[in-house]
Amino acid sequence: MVAKPRADELGLAAVAKLAGVSTATVSNTLNRPQMVTPTTQARVHAAIEELQFVPNRSASALRNGTGHLIGLIVPEIVNPFYSAIAKAAGDAARESGYVMALCVSDDDPDVELEHIKMLAEQRAAGAIVVPLAADVSRLARLRLVGAHPVLVDREWPVDDGCSVAIDDERGGYLALEHLVRTTEGLIAIINGPTDIPQCVEREKGARAALDALDIPQSRLLSFEVPEMTIEQGTAAAEALASRGIVGVFGTNDQLAVGAIRGLGQAGLSVPGDVAVVGYGDLALAAESLTPLTTIRQPKDVLGRAAVELLLNEIEAAGDHRHEARLLEPSLVLRSSAP
Amino acid sequence: MVAKPRADELGLAAVAKLAGVSTATVSNTLNRPQMVTPTTQARVHAAIEELQFVPNRSASALRNGTGHLIGLIVPEIVNPFYSAIAKAAGDAARESGYVMALCVSDDDPDVELEHIKMLAEQRAAGAIVVPLAADVSRLARLRLVGAHPVLVDREWPVDDGCSVAIDDERGGYLALEHLVRTTEGLIAIINGPTDIPQCVEREKGARAALDALDIPQSRLLSFEVPEMTIEQGTAAAEALASRGIVGVFGTNDQLAVGAIRGLGQAGLSVPGDVAVVGYGDLALAAESLTPLTTIRQPKDVLGRAAVELLLNEIEAAGDHRHEARLLEPSLVLRSSAP
DNA sequence: CTGTTAGCGCCTTCAT
DNA sequence: ATGAAGGCGCTAACAG
Numbered sequence: 001m002v003a004k005p006r007a008d009e010l011g012l013a014a015v016a017k018l019a020g021v022s023t024a025t026v027s028n029t030l031n032r033p034q035m036v037t038p039t040t041q042a043r044v045h046a047a048i049e050e051l052q053f054v055p056n057r058s059a060s061a062l063r064n065g066t067g068h069l070i071g072l073i074v075p076e077i078v079n080p081f082y083s084a085i086a087k088a089a090g091d092a093a094r095e096s097g098y099v100m101a102l103c104v105s106d107d108d109p110d111v112e113l114e115h116i117k118m119l120a121e122q123r124a125a126g127a128i129v130v131p132l133a134a135d136v137s138r139l140a141r142l143r144l145v146g147a148h149p150v151l152v153d154r155e156w157p158v159d160d161g162c163s164v165a166i167d168d169e170r171g172g173y174l175a176l177e178h179l180v181r182t183t184e185g186l187i188a189i190i191n192g193p194t195d196i197p198q199c200v201e202r203e204k205g206a207r208a209a210l211d212a213l214d215i216p217q218s219r220l221l222s223f224e225v226p227e228m229t230i231e232q233g234t235a236a237a238e239a240l241a242s243r244g245i246v247g248v249f250g251t252n253d254q255l256a257v258g259a260i261r262g263l264g265q266a267g268l269s270v271p272g273d274v275a276v277v278g279y280g281d282l283a284l285a286a287e288s289l290t291p292l293t294t295i296r297q298p299k300d301v302l303g304r305a306a307v308e309l310l311l312n313e314i315e316a317a318g319d320h321r322h323e324a325r326l327l328e329p330s331l332v333l334r335s336s337a338p
Numbered sequence: 339m340v341a342k343p344r345a346d347e348l349g350l351a352a353v354a355k356l357a358g359v360s361t362a363t364v365s366n367t368l369n370r371p372q373m374v375t376p377t378t379q380a381r382v383h384a385a386i387e388e389l390q391f392v393p394n395r396s397a398s399a400l401r402n403g404t405g406h407l408i409g410l411i412v413p414e415i416v417n418p419f420y421s422a423i424a425k426a427a428g429d430a431a432r433e434s435g436y437v438m439a440l441c442v443s444d445d446d447p448d449v450e451l452e453h454i455k456m457l458a459e460q461r462a463a464g465a466i467v468v469p470l471a472a473d474v475s476r477l478a479r480l481r482l483v484g485a486h487p488v489l490v491d492r493e494w495p496v497d498d499g500c501s502v503a504i505d506d507e508r509g510g511y512l513a514l515e516h517l518v519r520t521t522e523g524l525i526a527i528i529n530g531p532t533d534i535p536q537c538v539e540r541e542k543g544a545r546a547a548l549d550a551l552d553i554p555q556s557r558l559l560s561f562e563v564p565e566m567t568i569e570q571g572t573a574a575a576e577a578l579a580s581r582g583i584v585g586v587f588g589t590n591d592q593l594a595v596g597a598i599r600g601l602g603q604a605g606l607s608v609p610g611d612v613a614v615v616g617y618g619d620l621a622l623a624a625e626s627l628t629p630l631t632t633i634r635q636p637k638d639v640l641g642r643a644a645v646e647l648l649l650n651e652i653e654a655a656g657d658h659r660h661e662a663r664l665l666e667p668s669l670v671l672r673s674s675a676p
Numbered sequence: 677c678t679g680t681t682a683g684c685g686c687c688t689t690c691a692t
Numbered sequence: 693a694t695g696a697a698g699g700c701g702c703t704a705a706c707a708g
Contacts, residue, residue: 011685022695027687037693054483057459058405059685061396062700069407069460072440077428078421087415090442094449099456102410102440104428111432118437121395122407145392230625261627287568289599289627349701360679365703375677397701400684 011056019047030055061123066146070310071119071127073103073112080282081299082130085152088303089128096311098125109133120145126310128152148313150306154197155324162309164302164325168198171295171329172205173212175249175277178293178331180215182338183275185246188221190236190255192228202251202279221245225255233258234265241266246274247337253278253285256292260336275337286334293337295329302327349394357385368393399461404484408648409457409465411441411450418620419637420468423490426641427466434649436463447471458483464648466490486651488644492535493662500647502640502663506536509633509667510543511550513587513615516631516669518553520676521613523584526559528574528593530566540589540617559583563593571596572603579604584612585675591616591623594630598674613675624672631675633667640665 016023021040028035029044036044047053061067072089074082086102093100101124103115112132119127120141126148129139136156139149151163179187189206192199203222210217223240225232233255237248241263248263250256256278260270270276270290278285278294285292305325313320354361359378366373367382374382385391399405410427412420424440431438439462441453450470457465458479464486467477474494477487489501517525527544530537541560548555561578563570571593575586579601586601588594594616598608608614608628616623616632623630643663651658 012687013685023686024688024696025694028694031687035693040693052482054455054458054479056400056461056685058396058399058461059700060687062394062400062702063685063687065700067396067460069437069439071437077415077425078418080416083416083421086440087442090415090440091444094441094452094456097456099407099409099439099441099460101407101437102424102428103432103437104425106429114432117392118432118435120392122405122437123394123396141392144390284622284625287622350703351701361702362680362704363678366678369703373677378678394701397684398703400686401701401703403684 015047019043069124071101073129077104084299085303088300092304092307128306150310164305166327168201169205172202173209174331176206176209179247183246187247188245189249191251228252230254230258234262237262248276253280253282291334293334296332353385357381404463406436407462409439411467415442422637423641426638430642430645466644488648502643504665506539507543510540511547512669514544514547517585521584525585526583527587529589566590568592568596572600575600586614591618591620629672631672634670
């Protein structure tokens with residue numbers, strides 16, 4: 001048989017040779033230590049050290065059909081909500097020995113699809129997806145090559161995978177519950193477009209709080225704005241100022257911060273005349289001139305949970321029940337609505 | 339010869355069989371189209387479509403010694419500066435067919451090292467690193483396995499790789515030039531700790547502007563704070579308010595926004611009594627109650643340039659001159675210092 | 677322009 | 693507990 005010149009010089013074979021064992025033993029030492037005598041392990045590790053051996057994951061990925069890569073597909077990354085998720089998911093991935101590919105779809109379905117293809121080509125073990133379109137069928141591509149998709153902030157139309165989300169209805173409930181309990185009079189909800197599911201859920205929760213506390217729905221005035229920005233919040237509050245409101249629920253922190261400004265410009269003080277509650281607990285909320293009472297979303301828990309569900313699914317041999325986890329938001333009290 | 343049951347059913351071989359060509363032709367159609375007759379290409383593509391064939395990059399990575407993965411190592415991601423870089427780098431990577439692994443070191447050298455190891459194991463083609471420690475020798479691990487490290491925001495001690503950075507001295511120069519040209523009187527620079535290189539550079543540039551314009555250094559008062567936060571900016575401005583200053587240069591946007599608040603609390607108006615310039619052009623700057631004049635850092639250019647340098651180095655056969663690129667910041671005029 | 681063939685480095689059954 | 697050997701899917705020589 002012809003000798004393999006390279007294999008003896010680098011790679012697992014070289015380690016085996018130096019340690020005086022076979023390649024299988026080296027592989028076992030690395031992946032199933034309990035199958036190898038401690039003494040042998042020590043010899044192997046010494047050889048690894050000596051040769052500066054770095055295992056080649058492409059090779060094991062090829063051999064095993066799947067590797068230690070997972071993908072995270074998000075619409076944006078320059079957005080504290082998503083970057084917090086990315087941070088948490090990346091930490092969890094690393095702790096489990098996985099590398100996390102960052103895929104920013106930039107609100108473009110074509111880009112999202114391109115990322116899905118690339119992850120499929122890399123034979124990623126799975127992907128955590130904050131999907132753009134209601135149509136999640138394109139994620140099927142991933143299943144075709146053995147990658148497991150996990151949804152964030154949306155559930156599967158048919159029970160076809162794991163998902164994690166934050167209970168937006170509950171968040172809306174908490175916000176309004178606080179406002180009605182601490183004020184008497186008209187409250188306005190400044191909300192984004194109704195084609196954003198989160199906006200609908202938050203308002204639904206807000207109105208549910210009214211019902212639960214036996215308060216007429218007429219106490220809550222809806223005000224819809226086209227964009228969820230500070231400017232729109234300011235404009236909305238200026239329009240609302242003359243209506244005699246005592247409370248404002250901005251369905252994200254930008255709207256709420258804008259509302260505080262608009263109220264101020266209209267001569268109303270926060271929280272003296274009007275209490276304001278936001279949603280999201282971005283840095284913006286704490287850093288605002290009058291710190292914002294808001295709904296905190298457990299972004300880190302969300303990110304870690306997504307990875308956890310994904311790894312569960314990967315490691316589950318064949319028996320695996322998909323799981324749809326719903327996380328609880330919480331109220332953070334600050335000056336704007338004490 | 340014994341038949342290979344699997345290879346005929348999926349993978350490149352199956353495509354070859356269906357298209358009635360050899361595996362080499364399929365490979366060529368995919369990677370060197372110019373070497374294949376258009377007619378044949380069409381047949382191959384039809385077969386690919388038909389079989390829903392997804393090439394396996396682990397296999398080609400193994401074969402080629404390196405794959406289509408690059409890493410981005412950053413200290414944080416929940417920070418608009420780094421997330422903007424990540425966005426740009428990720429876009430550039432995707433456009434070139436690379437997947438980008440996000441590695442957040444969380445200001446921990448051990449975590450950074452762990453990421454380096456993992457990228458080495460994956461045989462990443464390269465890594466873009468915003469390094470933590472002054473010691474970049476650990477990046478050598480990457481070179482050992484054929485991965486090319488590119489530094490961001492720091493140059494190589496010895497000319498041993500490519501790097502990109504933003505000219506902080508120039509930024510400081512621009513900030514102070516603007517302040518001295520639009521005011522008359524004492525200016526304060528509120529700066530972070532001198533062990534942060536960027537802080538030193540920015541102040542150096544600020545003082546260089548004074549020299550260049552023949553203004554005595556005594557017109558610029560240095561004020562150092564332990565942390566570059568809004569709170570510290572506020573505190574600094576309050577302390578400075580009684581000194582009769584007419585201008586403030588906050589060496590990041592947080593300090594500048596804080597300064598505006600502190601000045602306001604001391605009864606001084608911005609820009610009426612005092613002009614304020616920040617640094618960074620974060621969303622915070624534009625969204626501040628009095629929008630902030632600041633120094634814009636070309637974060638997107640930085641991210642794309644890093645990938646460009648990296649790919650240049652990867653694709654350069656053997657002849658490659660390392661490049662250290664320095665990017666120009668610019669002044670963005672807003673209300674705080676018109 | 678296209679076909680044949682020999683591994684890339686590792687893992688895992690099968691034997692010992 | 694350890695050794696031997698085949699092949700994962702693909703590419704780059706070389707032949708034709």
